[in-house]
Amino acid sequence: MRVLHFYKTYKPDSMGGVEELIGQICSGAAKQGVTSEVLTVSKDTSTVDFGDHIHYRAKLDFEIASSAFSIHALKRFTELARHADVIHYHFPWPFADMAHFLTRVRKPCLVTYHSDIVRQKFLLQFYKPLRDRFLASVDKIVATSPNYVETSEVLQRFRSKVEVIPIGLDPASYAAPSDEKLRYWRERAGEKFFLFVGNLRYYKGLHILLDALAGTDFRVVIVGAGPVEGELRQQAARLKLGNVDFVGPVGDDDKIALLTLCHALTFPSHLRSEAFGISLLEGAMFGKALISAEIGTGTSYVNVDGQTGVVVPPSDPQALREAMGRIWGDDALAGRLGHNAKLRFQNLFTAQQMASAYVQLYRQLTVKE
Template sequence: MLLGRLLKILQLGKFYPPDMGGIERVMGDILEGMNERGFVCDVLCSHSKPKFALDITDSKARIYRTKSFGKLARTSITPQMVYFLRKFAKSYDIIHVHLPDPMANLALLLTCLDSQIIILHWHADITKQRYLLHLYKPLQTWLLKRADAIITTSPKYLEQSPFLQAYKHKCKAIPLGISCTPDNVSRPFVQKDTKTLFALGRFVSYKGFEYALSALRFLPSYRLLLGGDGPLEHDLKNLAKTLGVASQVEFLGFVADEELPRFYKSSSIFLLPSITKSEAFGLVQIEAMAHGLPVVSCAIAGSGVDWVNQNGVSGIVVPPKDPKAIADAVLEIAKDYERFSQNARKRFLEHFTKNQMLDSLQNLYLELMKNSIEGGGQITSCGYNTRFLSSSYKARCA
């Protein structure tokens, strides 16, 4: 384990907790998990504020938050990221980049890292900002060619992403995973007659929450707990009134992570009505499964959402933008609730735990280091290839 203990990893991403999103949560889990396993894992990201900050975690990990000058097409503009990457990137063995993030991509190009291992964590294709993609595509192609390995979050996304087909030989599917804590361990089957649905996410167009609201017209005895906030909040509340289902909906507002377990436990079925591949995985699905909640999700072309939720097993997959199909799926699950609930929990435990994700990442890190050693360079007494060592590590391993 000496190799793993000494390995230095730098994650690049848009933001980092407490600036939360699905990717940021994954970055946090990787940082904490890898440092617990004896690796050195730090983060370089953009700050959500116009200033630089350096945070040191309890595990002594460093979070470099570079000054942001605002956003362009959802991309944080932070030239400082280039400066810091050029300053200390060569002291790391592996650069683990979370995409899509054009700023991190540009920083890598300008840093000219010839010897470091670069891993791309391909969370999603760029789908909405087509004009940005037109400008960004040459940079993206360079990074795909330069990468030593590419991680996708599901086998389906790997098979269907048009950008990855020429690079499948260096791609690996590693599903996202979450902690199996006392708050989300097995739950008693006292909820099967509870007619409470739960949905959660940013109130933006691709989430498709309007179709969940419309489904309530066919489910008069059900209520919906809808957590989140965002630019469409006012529109969704007005829609609920227009549809005549306002009395069936409770808008929860933003729900903090520590509050989520009680909403999962008070609900019986989880809805993920997202309609485009901007929803590439649906991390909230595995949170629901961890609590034994069956899931109703949509079959989105090119997305891994319907791979995560196995149709007829952990829940039911329906066509996008179909409120009646959502309602029918809810009623179908209710007929055999205990089986769906048990299967949802089982699928979580078999595929989506945090330790499974970390095990796969650790194996990939060590495999890439092993290949780099076999590929040339002078081998130190620690078993490192000198091509991938900072001067401080060379001295320690001399």
């Protein structure tokens, strides 16, 4: 069986949560005899061979409101789709909706619905008819958590064709960190610290985290870069936060060392643009207590309040400060929550489980065809 994934970007051009999900599906499906190819648009049109799947890149022509468009991709999509048994779209990307209809490819298809469109409310009014026609035309829609299905008006509209397949990670792909890295971060971050990992974007709620830290002695390491980094650094300076370390983007060895050493993981995303939270899942995989906000998405599927961590109201620095204080001051509580988080990860969120569910769905679609 051959599956074609179609999305606006992928590794090595970008390293976000959707990219990680696609990679985990491709690698996991390969172990079950499924050949996967990924088509994206990029300024770099070279092909990347990951060993168990291939990434093709069509020339990027222009972008509108963070959505990439490519005339070249229409031809490339048609060529690759001709040899595919299943087309796997990843939403949201309006150009994929257009390509679906313009190329008139007639193959079994599904879409993984990663997020509602939250920020572009004005442009959304013009896009809605195309979006709804696209979602009505695909065979299956996959949501990454039952929480998101229940709180998304769009998914409720197409509920009869929605299935839930949670995002999964492969612990074997997280190699043990070197002693040198562990020693470096232990010396830099201290023996006890909270960790945040992610792109520094508007919906990550880091401004709320910084407000919560004012007047406390909680140490926090913030890993990542992004468009609001400058604003966050200015806020930290204004609040005179000497207990926050912006370390920028780091390599896998450094990230794994920090996940190994941290006391707990804090994830203050406050808007629905945060549909799941891969780094929250990484924290669970490493057996760490989790702190997140209730935004009606997959974050509260990964982190169950009182079981794997603490869930607080969104945009509430005081509630976040109190949650951090509970976990900071009670090592036994942090250990118990972290243990439960790891068990929940093992039961629900492994890459093997995710890949098997997708492969089963691919086969259902082809048999149906």
